Amino acid sequence: MRRKALSLAVAATLFAGNLLAAEPKTGGEAVITYQNDIATLDPAIGYDWQNWSMIKSLFNRLVDYKPGTTELVPSLAENYTISDDGTEYTFTLKKGVKFHNGREMKASDVKYSLERTVNPKTQSPGAGFFSSIQGYEDMTSGKSQTLSGVTTPDDYTVKITLNQPNATFLHIMAINFASVVPKEAVEKWGADFGKHPVGSGAFELAEWKLGQQVVFKKNSNYFQPGVPYVDSIKFEIGQDPTVSLMRLQKGEVDIAGDGVPPAQFLQFKNNPQQKDLMVIGDQLQTGYLTLKTTLPPFDKLEVRKAVNMAISKERIVRIINGRAKPANQPLPPAMPGYDAAFKGYPYDVEGAKKLLADAGFPNGFDTELYVMNTDPQPRIAQSIQQDLAKVGIRAQIKSLAQANVIAAGSEKDKAAMVWSGGMAWIADFPDPSNFYGPILGCEGAVAGGWNWALYCNKTLDAEAKRADSMAKPEQQAERIALWKKIFTDVMADAPWVPIFNEQRFTVRSARMGGDDALYVDPVHVPVNYDYIWVK
Amino acid sequence: MLAFMTRRVLYSLLILLGVTLITYLLLFMLPADPARQIAGRSATPEVVENIRHQLGLDLPFYQQYFNYLMGLLHGDLGRSFIQRSEVSELIGSRLAPSLQLMGMGILFELIIGIGLGIIAALKRDSFADRLLMAFSFIGVSSPQFIAAMLFLYFFAVKLDWFPMGGYGEFRHILLPALTLGLLGSGWYSRMVRSSMIEVLHQDFIRTARAKGLSRVRVVFRHVLPNAIVPVIPMIGIDIGIFMGGLVVVESVFGWPGIGQLAWQAIQQVDIPVIVGVTTVSAVAIVLGNLLADLVIPLVDPRIDVKKH
Numbered sequence: 001m002r003r004k005a006l007s008l009a010v011a012a013t014l015f016a017g018n019l020l021a022a023e024p025k026t027g028g029e030a031v032i033t034y035q036n037d038i039a040t041l042d043p044a045i046g047y048d049w050q051n052w053s054m055i056k057s058l059f060n061r062l063v064d065y066k067p068g069t070t071e072l073v074p075s076l077a078e079n080y081t082i083s084d085d086g087t088e089y090t091f092t093l094k095k096g097v098k099f100h101n102g103r104e105m106k107a108s109d110v111k112y113s114l115e116r117t118v119n120p121k122t123q124s125p126g127a128g129f130f131s132s133i134q135g136y137e138d139m140t141s142g143k144s145q146t147l148s149g150v151t152t153p154d155d156y157t158v159k160i161t162l163n164q165p166n167a168t169f170l171h172i173m174a175i176n177f178a179s180v181v182p183k184e185a186v187e188k189w190g191a192d193f194g195k196h197p198v199g200s201g202a203f204e205l206a207e208w209k210l211g212q213q214v215v216f217k218k219n220s221n222y223f224q225p226g227v228p229y230v231d232s233i234k235f236e237i238g239q240d241p242t243v244s245l246m247r248l249q250k251g252e253v254d255i256a257g258d259g260v261p262p263a264q265f266l267q268f269k270n271n272p273q274q275k276d277l278m279v280i281g282d283q284l285q286t287g288y289l290t291l292k293t294t295l296p297p298f299d300k301l302e303v304r305k306a307v308n309m310a311i312s313k314e315r316i317v318r319i320i321n322g323r324a325k326p327a328n329q330p331l332p333p334a335m336p337g338y339d340a341a342f343k344g345y346p347y348d349v350e351g352a353k354k355l356l357a358d359a360g361f362p363n364g365f366d367t368e369l370y371v372m373n374t375d376p377q378p379r380i381a382q383s384i385q386q387d388l389a390k391v392g393i394r395a396q397i398k399s400l401a402q403a404n405v406i407a408a409g410s411e412k413d414k415a416a417m418v419w420s421g422g423m424a425w426i427a428d429f430p431d432p433s434n435f436y437g438p439i440l441g442c443e444g445a446v447a448g449g450w451n452w453a454l455y456c457n458k459t460l461d462a463e464a465k466r467a468d469s470m471a472k473p474e475q476q477a478e479r480i481a482l483w484k485k486i487f488t489d490v491m492a493d494a495p496w497v498p499i500f501n502e503q504r505f506t507v508r509s510a511r512m513g514g515d516d517a518l519y520v521d522p523v524h525v526p527v528n529y530d531y532i533w534v535k
Numbered sequence: 536m537l538a539f540m541t542r543r544v545l546y547s548l549l550i551l552l553g554v555t556l557i558t559y560l561l562l563f564m565l566p567a568d569p570a571r572q573i574a575g576r577s578a579t580p581e582v583v584e585n586i587r588h589q590l591g592l593d594l595p596f597y598q599q600y601f602n603y604l605m606g607l608l609h610g611d612l613g614r615s616f617i618q619r620s621e622v623s624e625l626i627g628s629r630l631a632p633s634l635q636l637m638g639m640g641i642l643f644e645l646i647i648g649i650g651l652g653i654i655a656a657l658k659r660d661s662f663a664d665r666l667l668m669a670f671s672f673i674g675v676s677s678p679q680f681i682a683a684m685l686f687l688y689f690f691a692v693k694l695d696w697f698p699m700g701g702y703g704e705f706r707h708i709l710l711p712a713l714t715l716g717l718l719g720s721g722w723y724s725r726m727v728r729s730s731m732i733e734v735l736h737q738d739f740i741r742t743a744r745a746k747g748l749s750r751v752r753v754v755f756r757h758v759l760p761n762a763i764v765p766v767i768p769m770i771g772i773d774i775g776i777f778m779g780g781l782v783v784v785e786s787v788f789g790w791p792g793i794g795q796l797a798w799q800a801i802q803q804v805d806i807p808v809i810v811g812v813t814t815v816s817a818v819a820i821v822l823g824n825l826l827a828d829l830v831i832p833l834v835d836p837r838i839d840v841k842k843h
Contacts, residue, residue, distance in 0.1 A: 194620070211795065246688070247700070448571075450576060
């Protein structure tokens with residue numbers, strides 16, 4: 001008993017020590033590894049795992065998120081107002097914000113940056129996000145060189161007019177593609193701006209050795225007081241994830257940017273010395289099986305429900321070493337609008353058989369299951385195939401390259417079932433509407449689209465439109481409640497079998513400080529560099 | 536000699552033309568659409584079409600290929616679709632590390648391979664011979680990825696003799712080059728062993744021994760120069776093998792070479808980079824073989840290029 005009391009006391013002191021140490025320290029350098037190249041640091045172009053949060057730290061947007069959360073806060077904007085009809089946003093800019101080249105950021109820079117992203121010449125993968133701004137079509141079709149919906153009444157005011165109310169617009173203004181860049185630097189470097197980025201962010205680029213390393217140094221004129229905490233960050237590129245973990249344990253690396261490779265996952269997690277270095281976070285991701293609602297026999301609701309009940313999600317989660325949680329609805333738990341009370345379809349083989357018999361398929365049927373051909377996707381497809389066989393559905397697996405699965409997914413008479421693993425759907429911003437339009441709405445149910453169930457429910461589409469027109473802050477609660485209902489109503493039609501929500505695992509060395517949430521930041525993916533610190 | 540050179544250079548150019556044509560054709564037939572990949576998932580069909588047009592991907596195959604060749608003649612390899620930088624710059628920054636690693640790798644291969652081959656030939660059919668040949672067999676047949684990982688684990692993590700990856704100093708190159716050398720030395724040791732055994736049985740060796748030359752002198756003055764001839768074209772072939780093998784070793788040791796660039800470009804369907812790397816690698820292989828052909832007559836005067 002005594003020993004236990006003593007160890008509790010020790011634990012208590014350690015805990016207190018920990019609390020005291022939680023005060024961020026400034027200075028020092030963090031070493032972060034990635035396997036793949038940093039393709040570009042141009043905010044209009046970068047759209048991958050490595051460069052997403054690097055760009056967030058080099059540049060700023062009018063709005064951003066509270067570190068480690070999905071809560072919107074003003075950033076370059078001092079404040080903003082939204083007109084009563086929800087179509088006009090007026091941003092008042094902070095004064096005295098300097099770009100890394102020393103020039104003050106003005107309203108004209110905001111207008112220039114948005115137009116640069118939308119301009120077809122830029123070839124930005126993010127241009128489509130801004131389609132609700134007035135004048136977008138004129139610009140993408142080449143009729144105009146400017147966005148008529150973006151005006152600058154004075155140096156510190158930006159007014160943006162939308163074609164229709166869009167409740168997600170502030171999220172769109174917080175996405176990387178809306179980052180503010182200085183025109184003179186973009187023109188100076190031309191197509192090479194991505195290798196010579198100039199922004200206003202917490203860090204500026206100090207050195208870039210192609211294919212080897214990128215070094216960020218602290219922006220000492222940063223407009224947010226107190227941050228960043230570290231003096232510099234060294235990103236080492238081309239590092240194998242397994243080797244990165246070994247180097248981290250040796251003290252050469254502070255954050256293994258690519259996380260824990262699947263093969264090492266259980267070993268790492270079960271090692272008492274290592275498991276505390278791992279931070280687990282939710283990802284705004286859902287893995288799902290689509291059922292082509294226009295293609296018999298999946299045009300029958302009973303059949304789709306039966307498939308929902310026939311698949312053991314627990315077993316699939318075991319196949320991927322528990323790196324995900326079973327899902328029962330399209331939205332992931334970390335997304336506003338997720339319905340924690342919703343039960344979904346139970347795993348019930350007998351019930352599924354009965355539904356199939358009722359639908360006129362007592363002996364099942366033959367069908368196809370499309371899947372991307374890299375591990376673990378084919379193994380997951382096999383598990384689905386076995387589950388379906390138990391209720392009499394004979395699914396043939398078509399394991400193809402990613403591009404081929406995506407192409408087949410939207411075809412009317414092909415790909416009756418598609419397992420989404422490795423292809424879809426990670427949210428671009430933390431709002432439920434991002435999980436509806438392209439993948440469940442009528443607009444996505446077209447050739448070349450992403451709605452592979454070709455599911456189109458006009459009533460829900462109208463509801464979705466109504467939800468997205470509720471742009472006023474005081475309507476937020478009502479809006480989220482409406483989205484919650486839309487997604488549970490989708491499940492009544494069962495166009496998908498939601499399988500799991502992947503989790504994220506970041507490994508950081510013991511000398512790294514800062515809240516765990518920063519290391520699995522839902523928006524500054526993978527890590528929020530501005531707020532981490534070295535002990 | 537000049538006629539031989541001219542003919543070889545012409546052949547080499549023809550080979551290079553063939554390599555670029557086949558690479559281009561294969562990438563053209565690929566079902567993945569680079570324009571869609573660049574445009575992102577939120578793009579409308581018009582945006583995708585616009586990008587396709589800007590990149591010239593809507594042109595017929597022969598025109599795209601012709602444009603590429605024209606660029607190549609001006610030393611222009613185009614711009615990466617994904618990185619948006621000049622391909623020549625991307626390859627240029629990675630060429631030196633790859634060549635360094637290749638050079639050191641081949642050096643280690645030769646030292647280890649020839650050394651073991653000599654010992655095995657001299658101790659023919661002994662236990663040492665069998666052991667060495669087993670070793671070379673294991674070397675050439677081990678999967679590079681696993682072997683590289685094991686070496687890294689034992690020599691860098693456990694024994695701490697070498698740094699775990701990195702680039703810039705001499706110590707960084709040792710472990711990756713040694714890995715390449717150990718794995719590839721088997722080809723050389725087997726070749727040197729069998730060709731030495733063949734030479735050892737020839738009359739002039741018996742004569743050399745009979746006139747009282749020391750064993751060391753016989754081996755290094757008479758046997759080795761004759762036995763080494765087949766090794767030289769092998770180095771030329773090796774450059775080609777290394778271009779493939781570097782991908783794995785570079786990625787395990789984080790070596791900033793051309794193999795890593797190629798591997799990432801393939802995953803992202805970055806056509807200009809894939810074609811660029813293939814072209815540069817093909818040039819390296821062709822040059823390697825050309826060089827080997829030119830060196831052989833210097834080592835073995837019996838081979839006369841005029842007769843070819």
